[in-house]
Amino acid sequence: MRYLPHPFRRMPRLIGRHCLIARQSLSLRVLAVVGVFLVTMGLGGFSTRSSPAANDVAISKQSAASPSDATFEADIQPLLTRHGCNSGACHGKARGQNGFALSLLGFDSEFDYTSLVQSARGRRISVSVPHQSALLRKATGQVPHGGGKRFDVDSPHYDLLLQWIQAGTPRTPSDRPTLVGVTVTPQRQTLKSGETFLVRAIAAFSDGSQRDVSEMAAFQSGDITVAKVSADVQGEVQAGMLTGETTIMARYMGQIAVCSVTIPLPEPPPDEAYAALPRKNEIDELVWKKLQLLGILPAEMASESTFHRRAYLRVIGRLPTPQETCEFLADTRPGKRERLVDDLLERPEYADFWANKWADLLRPNPFRTGMKTVWVLHSWLRNAFRVDMPYDQFVRELLTAKGSSYRQGAMIIFRDRPDTVEIGASVSQIFLGVRLECAKCHHHPFEVWSQEDFFGFAAFFSRVGRTEGLSQPISGQEEILFVRREGKLVHDRTGENVEPQVLKGTPLHLAPGVDPRETLVDWMTEPSNPYFARVMANRVWAELMGRGLIDPIDDIRTSNPASNEPLLDFLAEDFRNGGYSIKKLIRKITTSHVFGLSSKPTERNANDYRNFSRYYRQRMRAEILLDAVNDILKTEEEFAAMAPGSRAMQVWTHRTPSIFLDTFGRPDLNQDPPCERTVDTTTPQILHLMNSPQVDQKLSLANGRAAQLAQSDLPNSQIVDEAYLLVYNRLPTLDESQDALTYFPTDPTDRSAAVENLFWSLLSTPEFFFVD
Numbered sequence: 001m002r003y004l005p006h007p008f009r010r011m012p013r014l015i016g017r018h019c020l021i022a023r024q025s026l027s028l029r030v031l032a033v034v035g036v037f038l039v040t041m042g043l044g045g046f047s048t049r050s051s052p053a054a055n056d057v058a059i060s061k062q063s064a065a066s067p068s069d070a071t072f073e074a075d076i077q078p079l080l081t082r083h084g085c086n087s088g089a090c091h092g093k094a095r096g097q098n099g100f101a102l103s104l105l106g107f108d109s110e111f112d113y114t115s116l117v118q119s120a121r122g123r124r125i126s127v128s129v130p131h132q133s134a135l136l137r138k139a140t141g142q143v144p145h146g147g148g149k150r151f152d153v154d155s156p157h158y159d160l161l162l163q164w165i166q167a168g169t170p171r172t173p174s175d176r177p178t179l180v181g182v183t184v185t186p187q188r189q190t191l192k193s194g195e196t197f198l199v200r201a202i203a204a205f206s207d208g209s210q211r212d213v214s215e216m217a218a219f220q221s222g223d224i225t226v227a228k229v230s231a232d233v234q235g236e237v238q239a240g241m242l243t244g245e246t247t248i249m250a251r252y253m254g255q256i257a258v259c260s261v262t263i264p265l266p267e268p269p270p271d272e273a274y275a276a277l278p279r280k281n282e283i284d285e286l287v288w289k290k291l292q293l294l295g296i297l298p299a300e301m302a303s304e305s306t307f308h309r310r311a312y313l314r315v316i317g318r319l320p321t322p323q324e325t326c327e328f329l330a331d332t333r334p335g336k337r338e339r340l341v342d343d344l345l346e347r348p349e350y351a352d353f354w355a356n357k358w359a360d361l362l363r364p365n366p367f368r369t370g371m372k373t374v375w376v377l378h379s380w381l382r383n384a385f386r387v388d389m390p391y392d393q394f395v396r397e398l399l400t401a402k403g404s405s406y407r408q409g410a411m412i413i414f415r416d417r418p419d420t421v422e423i424g425a426s427v428s429q430i431f432l433g434v435r436l437e438c439a440k441c442h443h444h445p446f447e448v449w450s451q452e453d454f455f456g457f458a459a460f461f462s463r464v465g466r467t468e469g470l471s472q473p474i475s476g477q478e479e480i481l482f483v484r485r486e487g488k489l490v491h492d493r494t495g496e497n498v499e500p501q502v503l504k505g506t507p508l509h510l511a512p513g514v515d516p517r518e519t520l521v522d523w524m525t526e527p528s529n530p531y532f533a534r535v536m537a538n539r540v541w542a543e544l545m546g547r548g549l550i551d552p553i554d555d556i557r558t559s560n561p562a563s564n565e566p567l568l569d570f571l572a573e574d575f576r577n578g579g580y581s582i583k584k585l586i587r588k589i590t591t592s593h594v595f596g597l598s599s600k601p602t603e604r605n606a607n608d609y610r611n612f613s614r615y616y617r618q619r620m621r622a623e624i625l626l627d628a629v630n631d632i633l634k635t636e637e638e639f640a641a642m643a644p645g646s647r648a649m650q651v652w653t654h655r656t657p658s659i660f661l662d663t664f665g666r667p668d669l670n671q672d673p674p675c676e677r678t679v680d681t682t683t684p685q686i687l688h689l690m691n692s693p694q695v696d697q698k699l700s701l702a703n704g705r706a707a708q709l710a711q712s713d714l715p716n717s718q719i720v721d722e723a724y725l726l727v728y729n730r731l732p733t734l735d736e737s738q739d740a741l742t743y744f745p746t747d748p749t750d751r752s753a754a755v756e757n758l759f760w761s762l763l764s765t766p767e768f769f770f771v772d
Contacts, residue, residue, distance in 0.1 A: 070164040072113055073172035074179075077106040078216040078253050079157060083139070083150045086112070090147055098146060100124070107254065107450065108493070117169050130165040156215065177205035182213070182255040184248075190262045191227070191239040198235050199259045201250040217252040222559065227261040239263050243294060243607050249559040254450070256558050265295035265604060273297065282574075283592040286567040291613050296605050299614035302598040304329055305730035306772055307337060310615070311590060312729075313771045314544045315344040317353030317624045317649055319631055322725035341590045345583050351386035352649045354582070356623060357543065358385075359652075360667045360677060361430050362398070364416030366655055371641075373405045373412045378652035380409025391536055391580035392525040395431055400517045405479040414464055414481055420489050424458025431524065433535030433556035434503065449503075455491050456501025460520040462487030483515045503531075531556055533572035537585065538562070541571060544589050546616035546771070547609075563610040599772050617770045619679045622664035623648040625769055629660075632726045633759065634705035635698045663688045690764050699756045706759050710752040716744045719755060727762040 070076065077086075086092035086102040095101065099120065102112050116135070117125050126133045134143070140158060141149030151157045164170070181204045189197055201217035204210050219229045221237070223246035230236035237248055243265045247258040274292045279285050291298060302310070308328045312320045320328075328340065344350065358381055366374050384394055401411035417423040428436045436454045465484040489498045499507035500516045502523045510516055524532045535556060542548035549562040549571075562568040571585070578584040589595055597615050605613035620628065626648040630637055639646055640656050648658070654666050664685055665677055689695060699706055705726070709719050720740045724732040732740065744754045762768060 070160050070167070071170050071172035071176070072164070073109050074176065074253075075160060075216070076116075076164055077109060077112060078213070079160065080112075081106050081251065081253075082216050082218050083157075084218075085147070085150075105251075105254070113169075113171065125165055125169060127165060127168060130162055133165055136161055136165075177207040177209060179253050179255060180204050180206050182217075182250060182252050182257045184250050184257040184259045186259060188260045188262070189237075190264065192266070193239055193241050193263060196230075196236055196238045198233075199237055199248055199250065200235055201252055201257065203252055203255070213252050214250075217250045220249045220251070220559075222247040222249065226263055237261065243296075244610070245294070245563065247559060247561060258558055258561065260561070262293060264293065268292075268295035269297055269604070278593045280591060280593045281588060282570055283567065283589065284594055286564060286570060287594050287612055290564045290567070290611055291605075294608070294611060296608055296611065296613045297602065298594075299598040299600055299602055299605060301593075301596055302615065302772075303730070305728075306598070307596050308340065309729040310595075310771060311337075311340055311344060313620065313624060315341065315353075315586060315590065316347050316349040317356070317621075317627075318349055319628045319726075320729055321631075322722060322729075325725055325729050337596065338591050341587055345587065348386075349649070350583075351382050352647070353624075354385045355381040356649050362413055363654070363667075364412050366653055369405075369412060369415045371653065371655070373415060374653050376406065377409040377412040385582070388581055388583050391575070391582055392532075393580075395524065395532075396521045399427065399431075399521050400515060402481050402483065405481070408481075411481045414461075414466070415479055418466065420461045420464070421455075421458050423461050423464075424454070427461075428457055428503075429554050431535065432503070432531040433538070433550070433554045434531060435555055435557075451491070451493060452501070453503055455489060455498040456505075456507065457503060459487070459489045459498045459500040460516040462489040462498075462500070463516055483513075483517075485512045487516070527576055533575045533580075534568055536582075537571035537575050538568060540582065540585050541568075541589060544586065544595065545612060546618040547612075551610070564612075615772070617772050619664075619681050619685075620769055620771060621677060621679065622661045622666060623651070625664055626658070626660050628768075629695065629698065629763065632705065632763070633698045633701070634703075634708065635701060659692070660688065660694065685769075686764075689769070690760075695760075695763070699760055706756045707752060710755040716741055716748070716751070719751075720758065723755075723758050723762060727759070727768050 080086050080102065084090055086104060086106050088104060091097045091100050091102040092104040093101075096115075101115055106112060124134045130136070136158065137143045138145035138147075139150040139161075140153050142153075183202050183204070185200050185202060186197075189199075191197065199219065200212060200214045201219075202210055203213045214235045217235075219235060219237075221228050223244070224240065225242050226240050226244045226246040227237050227248065228240060229248065230238060237259075239261070240263065243263050245260060245262050247260055250257050250259070271292075274288050277284070277288050277298065279288070288298070301307075305325065308320060308325060312318060312324075328336065355378065359378055362377065362381070364374055364377065384397075389397075397410045398413060401408055401414065403411060405412060405415050413426070414423060417426060425437045428434045434449070436449055436457060463484045463486065465482045467480045490496070491498050499509060500519065501507045502520070505523075508516075508519065510519065523529065534550075535554060538548045538550050538553050538556075542551075542553045549564055549568045550556055550560060551563075571588075574588060575581075575585050578588075594612055595615075597613075599615040599617045601614055608614070609616070619625075626637065629635075630647075636645055637648060637658075638644070639648070639651055639658070641653070642651060642656065648661065651658075651661075654661075665679070667677055698704060701707060709722060712719075714722070717737060720737050721731055723740075724730060724736070740758055743757065744751055
């Protein structure tokens with residue numbers, strides 16, 4: 001690390017919005033920049049309010065079954081779930097607990113009954129002396145139990161178990177009415193901070209009867225800071241001290257229902273305040289309705305320069321040039337924001353940026369497939385976005401691909417995941433937003449998906465055939481993908497052959513020679529499909545707005561609803577009606593008033609982080625950031641297997657070495673199913689911008705931006721303006737300009753170090769590496 005000449009070695013720090021610091025010592029740089037980062041990210045705290053009196057909601061109860069009628073599947077298994085006995089932390093984990101194992105959340109009744117009643121020589125159940133059963137004595141704390149006391153001897157749950165044992169531990173008769181669904185009442189509740197209410201779970205059976213199963217159901221809050229479930233009173237929910245929304249999930253016998261709980265801000269603004277808000281399209285109307293429900297007011301509009309920078313980074317993944325910024329700021333014609341979006345959607349960088357994003361989800365591991373196939377897929381992706389291929393066609397070409405791995409880029413996802421079960425889990429998560437992976441071994445803990453759903457969905461890929469043997473990486477042979485006349489997928493637990501089955505559908509008996517994948521895509525792209533358009537609309541919304549309406553964006557389930565369900569429904573419908581054009585969807589979102597909101601919190605939206613009352617800042621992804629550094633400093637990166645002058649956004653394999661890209665995050669090619677990147681900011685990332693030799697060399701390059709400006713005839717004030725336009729895409733304020741100029745020497749022929757330090761300081765701040 002080189003030392004700067006006097007006076008820069010003793011340059012004081014400028015405490016303010018940006019923190020202009022000499023590139024001197026590691027300790028000064030860390031303290032200054034990290035300090036500014038923390039100040040900049042501190043966007044407001046949380047307030048607490050007094051709790052009003054509880055508000056009990058009267059719920060009519062259905063008649064419950066008598067304990068003497070109790071059977072294992074209908075009553076005892078739900079009771080074990082209710083008390084957490086078959087949870088992953090207790091006996092439901094893979095090897096059980098202390099020799100006693102149950103299926104997770106009771107998905108395998110046969111196994112559970114055998115384990116409870118017959119295993120270990122029946123020592124857990126004593127039919128001759130029921131009250132001495134180890135099951136009862138441990139659950140009531142009469143003997144040591146690792147799970148602690150679960151209920152009292154004189155409780156209804158004890159009586160239920162005792163009478164079931166006295167009756168001879170009966171199973172549920174096959175002709176008994178089966179459970180068809182669960183509902184909760186109320187389905188939506190609005191509370192003030194500290195208030196309580198009761199939520200009841202009602203089970204519906206095949207004979208039309210209903211039963212209040214609240215005492216047997218397991219309740220769970222999606223966000224305990226907004227509302228939590230009482231540990232003492234079954235079904236009682238208490239509002240927290242924070243404004244917001246959450247769900248209360250009720251689970252009974254593998255069925256799930258949710259109650260939405262809303263805690264609005266006190267003293268809501270008048271209706272006139274919301275009626276006066278701008279409405280550029282339907283998105284604004286739906287967001288304002290949600291904010292009104294919560295008593296939240298949106299932020300002010302972002303500045304013209306902030307919107308301009310945001311649009312470039314979100315639509316095409318690069319910074320605007322100073323000339324582009326000045327032209328936009330000078331344009332006084334109406335509709336210039338809409339024109340900007342239209343221009344960006346036609347730029348060649350659009351295809352590179354969105355192909356790079358989708359490559360995170362689809363890019364194969366070259367160690368499994370070879371390098372050539374990775375390049376073929378990446379080329380296919382870039383062309384698909386270049387021609388704005390309709391999304392339904394995009395998915396159809398991917399999921400029904402056949403042919404050569406050297407010519408058909410879309411088929412590479414099958415080469416990367418040759419196992420039928422692997423490809424099924426990836427497809428459901430990427431294209432439907434349904435995480436079926438955990439249902440491979442047991443029921444989904446927060447949804448209704450079972451092993452039958454998992455294997456039935458995976459069976460759509462059971463007829464995919466390929467030439468014998470996978471080629472070796474790098475120098476491997478060509479592989480041909482084809483459709484076999486017959487296919488077979490064996491269920492892991494039952495050992496039976498599984499027929500293809502859409503989610504919550506019935507098994508399909510497809511004729512020999514038919515490609516089941518075509519049938520799957522037909523179902524996926526039907527207008528009535530509840531997942532296909534929604535998950536893509538949510539992906540695009542998250543990329544543009546900094547957070548998904550559903551978060552995580554590929555986890556659509558009843559217990560994880562969208563923060564604004566009407567808005568997501570509208571976006572999905574508009575996406576379908578627009579011919580599945582991704583560009584049209586992007587234009588709809590980016591031309592809304594909501595997209596142009598400021599990120600600065602106000603008194604009435606400081607605690608909002610999911611309803612889009614303000615713009616949510618997010619760190620640039622690694623490729624955008626590296627290209628931005630090179631554009632600003634007028635340098636080029638050298639990438640292996642890439643032509644000179646290539647941008648980071650065009651890199652087609654993560655095997656290309658790059659310390660910068662690794663530091664700021666590239667996806668793990670071994671992860672399956674693939675997930676979105678994390679955009680968390682880490683200390684090594686901050687230190688890399690401050691102290692890495694690579695960035696330091698770019699700052700000092702003889703023909704780089706800093707050297708050219710220092711050697712130019714421009715006055716110091718214009719150099720400062722140019723630096724701000726390059727890094728922040730705006731002009732400096734008067735105070736910022738004056739502060740920067742104090743560190744320039746009076747001799748204009750000796751200002752190289754000052755210019756380098758100016759760029760270094762600006763590049764080390766959150767305003768640069770965050771999309772605001």
